[in-house]
Amino acid sequence: MRRTVLKDIADKVGCSIAVVSYVVNNSAGNISCSPELREHILSVAEELEYTQHYASRALKKQRSYNIGIYIPEYTVFDAAFNREREIISGAESVCDKSSYELVVIMDDNDSPDIKCNLKFNSHRIDGLIALHANNNSGWIERLAASDKNIVAVNYYGSAGVDVVNFDQVEASRLAVLELAKFSHRRIGCIGSPGNMSGEDSALRLEGFKKAFTEIGLHIDPSMIFMPDGNLDLHQSAANIASRIMAMPPEQRPTAIIGFSETSLLLVLNELVLNGIRMPEDISMIGIDDSPLCQFFSPELSCVKQPFRKLGMFAAERAIKIAEERFENRLRKKEHEHTARIVEPELVLRDSIAAAGK
Numbered sequence: 001m002r003r004t005v006l007k008d009i010a011d012k013v014g015c016s017i018a019v020v021s022y023v024v025n026n027s028a029g030n031i032s033c034s035p036e037l038r039e040h041i042l043s044v045a046e047e048l049e050y051t052q053h054y055a056s057r058a059l060k061k062q063r064s065y066n067i068g069i070y071i072p073e074y075t076v077f078d079a080a081f082n083r084e085r086e087i088i089s090g091a092e093s094v095c096d097k098s099s100y101e102l103v104v105i106m107d108d109n110d111s112p113d114i115k116c117n118l119k120f121n122s123h124r125i126d127g128l129i130a131l132h133a134n135n136n137s138g139w140i141e142r143l144a145a146s147d148k149n150i151v152a153v154n155y156y157g158s159a160g161v162d163v164v165n166f167d168q169v170e171a172s173r174l175a176v177l178e179l180a181k182f183s184h185r186r187i188g189c190i191g192s193p194g195n196m197s198g199e200d201s202a203l204r205l206e207g208f209k210k211a212f213t214e215i216g217l218h219i220d221p222s223m224i225f226m227p228d229g230n231l232d233l234h235q236s237a238a239n240i241a242s243r244i245m246a247m248p249p250e251q252r253p254t255a256i257i258g259f260s261e262t263s264l265l266l267v268l269n270e271l272v273l274n275g276i277r278m279p280e281d282i283s284m285i286g287i288d289d290s291p292l293c294q295f296f297s298p299e300l301s302c303v304k305q306p307f308r309k310l311g312m313f314a315a316e317r318a319i320k321i322a323e324e325r326f327e328n329r330l331r332k333k334e335h336e337h338t339a340r341i342v343e344p345e346l347v348l349r350d351s352i353a354a355a356g357k
Contacts, residue, residue: 004048012044013037024050063326067095067318068125070105070112072132082290083307084131087153090311091129098319100126113139120148126326127318129153129311130161134198149321151314156199162321163339164314168203169210171303171344172257175285176211178301178346179255183355184283187212188223188253190240190267192260193233204259204287223253227263237263241270254282254355261286265296279353289347298350306345313340 006024010017019033023041033041069091071084088104095102103125107115119125127149133140135157144150144159151162172189179187189208192201205224212219225243227236244252244267258264264286268278278284278298286293289304321335328335 004045004050006050008048009041009044009050012048013041015041020045063322064123064126065099066101066103066125067091067127067129067315067322068103068105068116068119069129070107070116070131072107072112083288083305086307087129087131087311087314090308090313091315092311094312094315094319098315100315100319100322102315111139113143116143117146117148120146126322127151129314129318130155133157133159149318149325151318151321153310153314154200156203160337162317162337164310164317164342165339166305166310166342167344168200169207171287171305172204172207172259173211173214174207174344174346175257175287175303176208177215178348179257179283179285179352180211180215180217182255182283182352184255185217185355186220186223186251186253187217187255187257188225188244189257189259190263191224191226193227193229193236193263201259208257222247225256225267227260233262233266237266238270240267241274244271245274245276252282255352256282256284258284258286261288261290261292261300261302265292265300268296279351283352283355285352287344293347293349301349301351302347304345304347306342309342313342 006017006020009024010020013020015037019037020041023033023038024045069088088102092102103119105112105116105119105128116125116128120128128143128151130140130150130152131154133152133155137157137159140150140152140155140157140161141159144161150159151164152159153164154166154168155161155163156165176187189205191205192198209219225240227233228239231239240263256264256267258267264284268284271282272278276282284300286300286302287305289302293300293302317338317340325335
């Protein structure tokens with residue numbers, strides 16, 4: 001069956017090919033088109049099963065209409081990979097609506113900038129969403145130095161890129177304040193292990209301490225449990241649980257915040273084996289809202305990190321920059337980097353009870 005082209009739509013609607021192109025490609029320009037005609041054109045395009053020919057469009061405009069999303073290969077095997085799936089899903093939904101394609105770029109070496117640069121220089125991507133870039137990621141600084149269109153998610157370094165960041169400080173602050181509503185005063189926290197540590201965990205600890213100061217509580221260093229990076233997750237969780245059980249009952253935390261829900265639930269499992277009940281003996285709240293939160297009974301309350309929103313906002317920004325750069329190629333305007341903050345969302349389930357109950 002012959003592929004539908006713009007002329008087929010124009011002939012059936014009774015208008016020029018230029019007007020059809022303007023509507024279906026969502027183009028910028030001075031062509032006038034009434035809302036009724038636009039709706040009719042789109043209806044006919046759907047009826048004739050018209051699809052854009054991306055290759056010819058890209059060749060004509062010297063653009064790929066692709067947005068890359070870089071993910072380190074190690075995260076595929078990480079317990080947190082659901083984060084990446086959600087971010088990709090959000091980014092892809094925005095790309096689809098904007099007639100862009102999302103291209104996943106994976107690399108397991110220390111220089112992903114080389115691979116990403118090749119994608120840019122061969123016009124295979126018009127922008128890049130970068131995940132898991134940290135303060136020590138020299139590759140993103142090298143890539144940014146070449147003035148590429150980069151939007152980094154949860155990045156706190158100094159490279160000149162646009163960022164979309166979850167408010168890590170507010171997330172842990174919100175968790176402490178929620179526990180305080182249930183009269184908890186001996187509140188502990190469990191840090192993030194391995195690939196989930198770094199700047200995120202440090203910022204969450206900052207928010208934890210900020211909330212204590214705000215409500216006038218003393219910060220007890222013995223209530224801050226950081227996983228041992230030299231041990232696997234299970235052994236590290238067992239060690240933390242042992243430390244808690246070694247405390248006199250009246251000095252143990254009555255509530256714990258998990259900067260990593262994986263670590264929090266592993267610690268909880270060890271505590272349960274020692275006769276501790278949640279939430280009767282200890283209340284718990286996690287940060288991120290991974291699927292693990294609803295696999296445990298009772299289900300874990302959390303401060304949700306809306307990963308899908310992060311992906312959507314990053315894709316929106318990358319596409320906006322791509323469009324602006326294409327237009328500004330002639331105008332030579334300078335790009336101004338932006339930072340968008342995504343707020344946490346409190347999700348209450350069954351893991352919090354009043355202190356002493």
